[in-house]
Amino acid sequence: MDTPAPLPGPLEHLTPLLDGYGYLAVGVLVFLDNCAVPVPGQTVLVLAAVYAGTGRLSIVAVVAIALVAAVAGDSLGYLLGRTGGHRLVERWGRYVLLTPARMARGEAFFDRHGAKVVTVARFVDVLRQTNGIVAGTTGMSWQRFLPANVLGAVLWVGVWSTAGYLAGGNIGPLYAQVMRYQVFLLVALGVLLAALVGYRLWRRHRRYRDRSGVSRRGGSSS
Structure with a gap:
């Protein structure tokens, strides 16, 4: 039985765990x-696929x-x-600036786009760990969550198991490259979120300025 070539970084660190406990x-x-x-669930999935290869x-x-x-993990997070989730937000949300109004906007966003978020979330660290909890907290229905959860799992497991199985000992450079692009994706999402927040604040300020101007003109004409 062949032994995998030495693997870099986190893949190598997990080999004793996979050797000892396997599936x-x-x-x-x-x-x-x-x-x-x-925990390094994605990494152990890749390494297990390398072993399978x-x-x-x-x-x-x-x-x-x-x-x-x-x-199952995402479903437990949803539950x-x-x-x-709502009780935690009501009790502790103000300490992280999560006001009821912001929570309401989050619920409206998940009502429109929640299925897409859950489907792709596994490919982004932090989102992979939290999307189920966010979906449950914002009130996304189980009927919408479960298909997106299953589809996201199929895509995520399919991509990483195929990559590990086919790449074998060469998975190290490929995995490092994908992780680098993931960092870029997180930065891009952060910039997009900041831009959206800035745009909303600018529109709110503009509406307030326009209303103030109308009020001043109306007062002077009287």
Whole structure:
């Protein structure tokens, strides 16, 4: 049975865990990574697929376990958000500037775009861990959440298991490159969010200035 070539960075650090616990490590870490716990679930999925490519694990079992774990983890996050998220926001939201008005806007956004967010969230760190909780907290219906959750899991597991299985020992440079693009994506999302907030503030200021101008003109004419 072939042994994988030495792997760089986090992939190499996880080899003892995967060697010792195999499929159990895949299931537990992927489940936690999709349920608000910052563990290397994505990394262990990639490494397990690399192992499958060398015959040390079954790629069918890796994919099946990762899919079930990803859907279950995100679903638990949704249930936590649905049952306790609002209470947490009401009690602690003001400390992180999450006012009722902002929460209402978040709920309106998820009402329009929640399914798309849940589908692609797994490909972005932080979003992967929190999208289920946010969906539950904002009141996204289970009927809309579950298909998006399953589709997102299928895409995420499919992409990373295929990449690991086919790339084998060469996965290190590919994984590092994808992580670099993920950082760029996070920065781009941050810039877009700042631009949207700035635009809304500018429009609000403009409406206030226009109303003030109309009031002053109306007062002077009388």
